[in-house]
Amino acid sequence: MLRRRLSSLLLRSPCSSAVASSIQQQHHLLLPTHAEKPPALNLLRLFTSLAGTDGDRPFIAFVLGGPGSGKGTQCSRIASDFGFSHVSAGDLLRNEISAGTDQGEWILEIIREGRIVPSEITVELVRKAIESSTAKRVLIDGFPRCEENRIAFEKITGTEPDLVLFFDCPEDEMVKRLLSRNQGRVDDNIETIKKRLKVFESLNLPVVEYYSSRGKAHKINATGTEDEIFEAVRKLFSSLR
Numbered sequence: 158m159l160r161r162r163l164s165s166l167l168l169r170s171p172c173s174s175a176v177a178s179s180i181q182q183q184h185h186l187l188l189p190t191h192a193e194k195p196p197a198l199n200l201l202r203l204f205t206s207l208a209g210t211d212g213d214r215p216f217i218a219f220v221l222g223g224p225g226s227g228k229g230t231q232c233s234r235i236a237s238d239f240g241f242s243h244v245s246a247g248d249l250l251r252n253e254i255s256a257g258t259d260q261g262e263w264i265l266e267i268i269r270e271g272r273i274v275p276s277e278i279t280v281e282l283v284r285k286a287i288e289s290s291t292a293k294r295v296l297i298d299g300f301p302r303c304e305e306n307r308i309a310f311e312k313i314t315g316t317e318p319d320l321v322l323f324f325d326c327p328e329d330e331m332v333k334r335l336l337s338r339n340q341g342r343v344d345d346n347i348e349t350i351k352k353r354l355k356v357f358e359s360l361n362l363p364v365v366e367y368y369s370s371r372g373k374a375h376k377i378n379a380t381g382t383e384d385e386i387f388e389a390v391r392k393l394f395s396s397l398r
């Protein structure tokens with residue numbers, strides 16, 4: 158059923174080529190939960206880079222999860238409790254729209270349709286935001302959205318994230334949260350939400366799977382209260398101190 162729905166997806170984003178291959182796959186996420194310990198070697202690497210001894214770039218954590226899974230909410234808390242700068246890719250794109258440029262108009266249409274903005278735009282915005290941040294630790298919220306984004310980021314910046322957080326939330330809960338968000342977002346309507354969920358499943362989950370296979374992704378159960386979820390997040394980040 159899901160495969161049939163995904164097969165009927167007609168995406169005009171540069172990530173669309175990934176749809177065909179990803180719908181052939183089952184999305185079995187073999188991620189460690191916050192309760193399980195990440196591999197020891199990984200912890201050592203994370204510890205040294207979080208402590209700022211890994212060259213001159215900041216510690217980078219990608220924060221992924223479906224629409225409405227609570228990425229922004231949890232990132233704000235991580236930022237204030239653990240001294241991270243919070244870079245939301247969606248906010249960077251919405252800033253472009255607010256600036257009223259031609260590019261902004263085009264981005265607005267893509268967001269309205271729940272599609273993915275081309276990598277050359279987003280990677281540049283994210284790269285500049287990382288570069289201009291003075292923080293030693295940076296959260297990148299809602300990016301990379303697809304394998305093409307990921308590959309473009311790694312190629313252009315010559316770096317990989319140190320950690321990937323994945324907020325795992327059931328679809329019905331995400332829909333409920335988005336429909337009551339009331340922030341006037343053009344994409345918080347049921348029609349666009351359905352498209353965003355399909356794009357998440359077909360294009361964003363493969364990115365999580367990629368980082369999972371490299372031992373970098375940590376799955377957090379994103380159901381429950383904000384406090385309960387943050388407790389799990391806090392445990393993970395405390396173990397990296």
Ligand SMILES: Nc1ncnc2c1ncn2[C@@H]1O[C@H](COP(=O)(O)OP(=O)(O)OP(=O)(O)O)[C@@H](O)[C@H]1O
Nearest residue numbers: 223224225226227228229230231334338381382383
């Ligand atoms: N644990 C929670 N329980 C109930 N509501 C929540 C929870 N966490 C966040 N919310 C609410 O759900 C909505 C979506 O949360 P948030 O904006 O953090 O999600 P997001 O993953 O950043 O979504 P998007 O991908 O659309 O930007 C917000 O209104 C937020 O206040």
Ligand SMILES: O=c1ccn([C@@H]2O[C@H](COP(=O)(O)O)[C@@H](O)[C@H]2O)c(=O)[nH]1
Nearest residue numbers: 246247268271272273274279299300302
């Ligand atoms: O890397 C990105 C991030 C976001 N988009 C587009 O923006 C909307 C909203 O993003 P949120 O993270 O939910 O704020 C998303 O649905 C995409 O259309 C993007 O293209 N690339």
Ligand SMILES: [Mg+2]
Nearest residue numbers: 228229247299
């Ligand atoms: Mg958000």
